[in-house]
Amino acid sequence: AQSVTQPDIHITVSEGASLELRCNYSYGATPYLFWYVQSPGQGLQLLLKYFSGDTLVQGIKGFEAEFKRSQSSFNLRKPSVHWSDAAEYFCAVGVSSGDKLTFGTGTRLAVRP
Amino acid sequence: EPEVTQTPSHQVTQMGQEVILRCVPISNHLYFYWYRQILGQKVEFLVSFYNNEISEKSEIFDDQFSVERPDGSNFTLKIRSTKLEDSAMYFCASSEGSGVGEKLFFGSGTQLSVL
Numbered sequence: 001a002q003s004v005t006q007p008d009i010h011i012t013v014s015e016g017a018s019l020e021l022r023c024n025y026s027y028g029a030t031p032y033l034f035w036y037v038q039s040p041g042q043g044l045q046l047l048l049k050y051f052s053g054d055t056l057v058q059g060i061k062g063f064e065a066e067f068k069r070s071q072s073s074f075n076l077r078k079p080s081v082h083w084s085d086a087a088e089y090f091c092a093v094g095v096s097s098g099d100k101l102t103f104g105t106g107t108r109l110a111v112r113p
Numbered sequence: 114e115p116e117v118t119q120t121p122s123h124q125v126t127q128m129g130q131e132v133i134l135r136c137v138p139i140s141n142h143l144y145f146y147w148y149r150q151i152l153g154q155k156v157e158f159l160v161s162f163y164n165n166e167i168s169e170k171s172e173i174f175d176d177q178f179s180v181e182r183p184d185g186s187n188f189t190l191k192i193r194s195t196k197l198e199d200s201a202m203y204f205c206a207s208s209e210g211s212g213v214g215e216k217l218f219f220g221s222g223t224q225l226s227v228l
Contacts, residue, residue, distance in 0.1 A: 043117060043204065043221045044217075045219070051214065094213030095213065099213055100213075101156075102158070103156035105155050
């Protein structure tokens with residue numbers, strides 16, 4: 001069965017600084033990988049996803065993520081964080097034969113002014 | 114962007130009571146899901162639903178749980194006899210098509226507290 005690990009529970013960065021949120025997955029074949037964001041009082045919103053092809057994927061709100069098969073990782077990055085990026089970020093993995101997602105525990109991002 | 118609506122946002126109930134969590138999926142979506150997140154733990158898949166039938170369910174989704182689409186707009190999750198361990202945030206989601214390739218639209222969740 002597939003699994004996802006997000007090793008950082010909380011991260012604090014200064015506004016304007018770069019950001020990298022870590023995600024490692026476990027799955028025997030090539031997974032479908034996702035990053036979701038949850039702002040306070042909101043639902044989970046899809047930031048980006050990777051199915052195949054270019055291992056660097058661009059998402060909404062200036063986020064990108066890179067799939068590295070050798071490291072079983074799909075880290076989320078943003079070159080310059082804005083205060084509005086403060087939220088909880090979830091990495092998720094899916095498999096082609098089903099329609100369920102397996103999520104990580106999430107990383108809560110705080111942004112210092 | 115269209116939204117999935119969940120009500121109530123918070124629900125408090127006594128152990129052993131029945132609760133119904135309500136969701137209004139996006140109007141042209143055909144596939145519906147429930148996920149939940151126990152505080153400090155992962156968001157977990159509960160069930161998927163299509164054409165008035167359960168498509169897939171997790172081992173969490175036991176006989177105490179049921180889902181229903183009672184009319185053309187609502188999608189509900191019922192817990193017949195709540196337990197303390199059912200306390201969690203419950204997320205409803207919907208999509209146009211099936212499979213992980215389809216974009217899931219999530220609601221903002223219902224926080225269920227079982228006392």
